[in-house]
Amino acid sequence: MKCTTEQHFTGQIWRPPFEANSVLLQATSGCSHNKCTFCSLYHGTKFRASPFAEIEHDLQIIQRSQPHARRVWLTGANPFCLSYEKLVELALLIREYLPNVLNIGGFARISDITPKTRAEWADLRRLGYDRISIGTESGDDLTLARMNKGYTARDIVEQCVKLQDAGIEYNITYLNGLAGAGNGTRNAIETAKIYSQIRPFIISVVSLTVFPESQLYAEIQRGEYAESSELERLQELKTLIENLMLDTPFTLLANTVSNPIPLTGVIPQERGRLVRELETMIASAHEDELRKYREGIRSL
Numbered sequence: 199m200k201c202t203t204e205q206h207f208t209g210q211i212w213r214p215p216f217e218a219n220s221v222l223l224q225a226t227s228g229c230s231h232n233k234c235t236f237c238s239l240y241h242g243t244k245f246r247a248s249p250f251a252e253i254e255h256d257l258q259i260i261q262r263s264q265p266h267a268r269r270v271w272l273t274g275a276n277p278f279c280l281s282y283e284k285l286v287e288l289a290l291l292i293r294e295y296l297p298n299v300l301n302i303g304g305f306a307r308i309s310d311i312t313p314k315t316r317a318e319w320a321d322l323r324r325l326g327y328d329r330i331s332i333g334t335e336s337g338d339d340l341t342l343a344r345m346n347k348g349y350t351a352r353d354i355v356e357q358c359v360k361l362q363d364a365g366i367e368y369n370i371t372y373l374n375g376l377a378g379a380g381n382g383t384r385n386a387i388e389t390a391k392i393y394s395q396i397r398p399f400i401i402s403v404v405s406l407t408v409f410p411e412s413q414l415y416a417e418i419q420r421g422e423y424a425e426s427s428e429l430e431r432l433q434e435l436k437t438l439i440e441n442l443m444l445d446t447p448f449t450l451l452a453n454t455v456s457n458p459i460p461l462t463g464v465i466p467q468e469r470g471r472l473v474r475e476l477e478t479m480i481a482s483a484h485e486d487e488l489r490k491y492r493e494g495i496r497s498l
């Protein structure tokens with residue numbers, strides 16, 4: 199192995215904004231699925247699991263710069279596609295170099311949760327895996343199939359409940375506008391029914407921004423898909439918020455660059471305020487201005 203003083207990072211690195219203080223470690227790169235039609239996040243990066251020698255090299259570097267690190271964020275689209283055995287080995291290796299680490303997170307697909315049993319997830323929780331970020335995107339089967347997500351709404355419930363039973367906390371993402379023009383209300387209502395059966399601690403709302411590298415962009419050019427207007431998306435978000443009836447409180451974060459008007463709050467406590475803010479936005483927003491904002495977004 200070539201000895202360098204730099205960590206291995208392949209392609210574009212993404213992490214949720216609330217992971218800003220976590221140590222980044224590459225265990226996989228790219229996405230093992232890489233078929234969602236709207237997605238260009240890992241365009242041009244082939245999926246690869248990092249050899250353990252490479253991970254160990256990176257941990258040695260982290261050990262020198264951040265020996266007291268408390269949380270590790272595994273980069274790549276879905277490091278949790280690694281087998282149970284590999285995740286066990288990885289957690290033990292992380293602890294060997296960073297003994298103060300309390301927990302380890304990363305992005306996961308619903309289909310990464312499926313092959314592991316409840317007991318295996320409980321083991322992984324004991325080894326520190328927690329606060330996983332899952333890009334569910336929608337709970338509407340028509341939208342999930344149309345976008346080639348590779349799982350159903352029922353899978354979301356079953357696999358998230360499995361994590362809950364294992365004591366693993368997770369947050370999920372809703373992709374506002376994904377169902378396309380005229381379908382926002384259906385997407386919001388169907389998704390709210392599914393999300394109301396699980397217990398994420400955060401629901402992040404990202405608004406669909408289509409980049410030229412994605413398959414969906416080509417479909418739009420061919421007239422096979424029509425994007426939701428910005429005003430329809432505000433209405434969709436309002437419908438989602440009105441219909442989310444989870445057993446436990448959660449934070450709604452709609453404040454990334456993809457959201458032209460940022461909105462955050464705790465539900466159910468602040469549901470009324472969020473709905474009122476959205477009503478005010480809907481009454482005063484101009485489609486042209488919001489669309490211009492979206493067309494100016496160069497990266498998420």
Ligand code: SF4
Nearest residue numbers: 229232233234237275
């Ligand atoms: S949305 Fe997630 S799972 Fe789908 S291709 Fe992109 S990174 Fe992979």
